[in-house]
Amino acid sequence: MSIATVNPATGETLQTFAALTKEEIEERILAADAAYRGYRTTSFAHRQERMRQAARLLEEDLEAVARMMTLEMGKTLVAARAEAAKCVKAMRWYAEHAEELLADEHPSLADVKDSGGARVLVRYRPLGPVLAVMPWNFPLWQVVRFAAPALMAGNVGLLKHASNVPQTAVYLEDLFRRAGFADGCFQTLLIGTGAVEEVLRDPRVVAATLTGSEPAGRSVASVAGDEIKKTVLELGGSDPYLVLPSADVERAAKVGVTARVQNNGQSCIAAKRFIVHAKVYDDFVEQFVRGMSRLAVGDPMDEATDVGPLSSERGRESLEELVEDARERGASVLCGGRRPAGRTAGWYYEPTVLADISARMRIDQEEAFGPVATLYRASDLDEALRLANDTPFGLSSNVWTRDADEQERCVRDLEAGGIYFNGMTASHPGFPFGGVKRSGYGRELAAHGLHEFCNVTTVWHGEPVMY
Structure with a gap:
């Protein structure tokens, strides 16, 4: 895959970038290693001021950065502005809280005495250069949520960003440099996927974090495991959205539309499988389908657009394959299910709702990365939880109920890293x-x-x- 900005709204290639040579990669790893040796001993006050400055600069750049993200991956301009603002917030949060969160911890006096010691403390020290392999769907936020804590802890970062968002990747390196972080503290590696293993195996790179596909996670985890290096992986999800009888159905349907099509439906934490109790199923489906049908699909630069294009032609093809497989195996298409009529350019796909899903359909177990929702009818809470957990994924979940016992049951039994009641998942x-x-x-x-x-x-x- 070439390293290039290709506008998903038109298919036009706007800018291409040359991949780093082996010699250039070595120079950057060498710079990261050298930067870490000095940066690791800097004070929290020093790091705090640099991070606050990065937040100020990003805030000043917000409109230009939002337009850049929209051009690179197709998210609506409204969503891009919100993403940039969220990054500003995260930088300031870590600048404010990192020192207290990294403060020395002191075990109980009883345990200290029992150990035969006079004094014991636990200290959080940095590790070194960390490789971040990041995706295109939230090209700024995914990186900042790694970079802000990593830099505040005294680590340095090497970013291998997705090949279709190179301008955002270059901007991030420049942002931290302009904020006053020393050369080498945060660098972008414009490299292809094939070069990741060699970087990760370099002994100067001590750990890695990856947000992306399951195959990408397996690849990075296997290399890191072979090298005995720490990894953090976020590999997407097929999040359930449960609607139970005590729910505010009108509100659940309205929020459900947003939860499904946020970021043009290309979000790991987007609600994807809508599991609705039989008592409220018809009411919910009517309102949900109506809301999905009314969404405006179009130019992501237009403030009135609700859903822009998918990020790539292959992404749209993959989504179409899932929908067609479901249709052929008996799914009902309640709205959408095709490319918008009349659009000959850009990778658009209509907001789609599928019902009558069965285990024979690929979409029952695979993540649909686009504005496609699947509906399931549950006879009771037991069946709703069984359907919710019947997936290989377990990222987040949404539950609409005002019943305290049902809420507690969901907290106990849902297999997910997050459970959001009466609202949508948001980091x-x-x-x-x-x-x-x-x-x-x-x-x-x-x-x-x-x-x-x-x-x-x-x-x-x-x-x-x-x-």
Whole structure:
């Protein structure tokens, strides 16, 4: 795959980039290693000011950055602005909270005494250069949610971004440089997928994080495992959206539309499988299908557009294959199910709702990465939970119920890294984010994401410390 910006709304190639040579890759890894040796000893105050400056600069650049993301991967301009603003928020959150979250921890005096020590503490120390392999769907946010905690912890970053968002990748390196981070603290590697293994095997690269497809996760995890290096993986999901009898059905249907088509439907945490109790099924489906049918599909630069194009021609073809397989095996198409009429350019696909889903259909187990929702009818909570967990993924989940016992049951039994009641899943810098099963392992954001790439060090003193 070439490293290029191709406008998904038109199919036009706007800019191409040359991949780094082996010599250039070596120069960047060498620079990262050298930068880490100095940066790891900097104060929190120093890192905090640099991160705050990065947030200020991004805020100033927000409109230009939003347009760049829209041109590169097709998200609506409204969504792109929101993504950039979310990154500003995360940078400021980590600048404000990192020091307290990385403060020394002190075990209980009883345990210290029992160990025979005079004083014990646990210190969070940085690891070194971390490789981040990031996807195109949230080209700024996915990177910042790694970079902000990693840099505040004293690590340095090497970014291998998706090949269709090179301008965003280059911008991110420039942003951290302009913010005052030392040369080598955060660098973009314009390389193809085939070059990732060699970078990851380099002994100066100590860990990796990846957000992307299941095959990509397997590849990175296997190499990192062979090298005994820490990894954090977020590999997508097929999130359930449960609607139970006590739900506000009108609100659940309205939010459900947004939850499905956010980012043109290309979101790991988008609601994908709508599991609705039989008592409210007809009411929900009527309102949900009506809402999906009314969405405006069009130019993502137009403020009135609800759903823009998919990011690539292959992405649209993959979605079409899933829908056609379901249709051929008996699924009912309640709306959409095709390319918009009259559009000869761009990779658009109509918001689609499929019902009568069976286990014979690929879409029952595979993630649909686009504006396609599947409907399931559940006779009771037991069946709803069984359907919700009947997937290889376990990233997040949404449940609409006002019943406290049902909520507690869902917290106990849903196999997911997140459970959102009476609302849609949305990541926040203060809450841990990640999944189980084939959605990956490890956590991003909050203190958990900050600690993932730290050397959690026990410091034991056998004699009183002189001050």
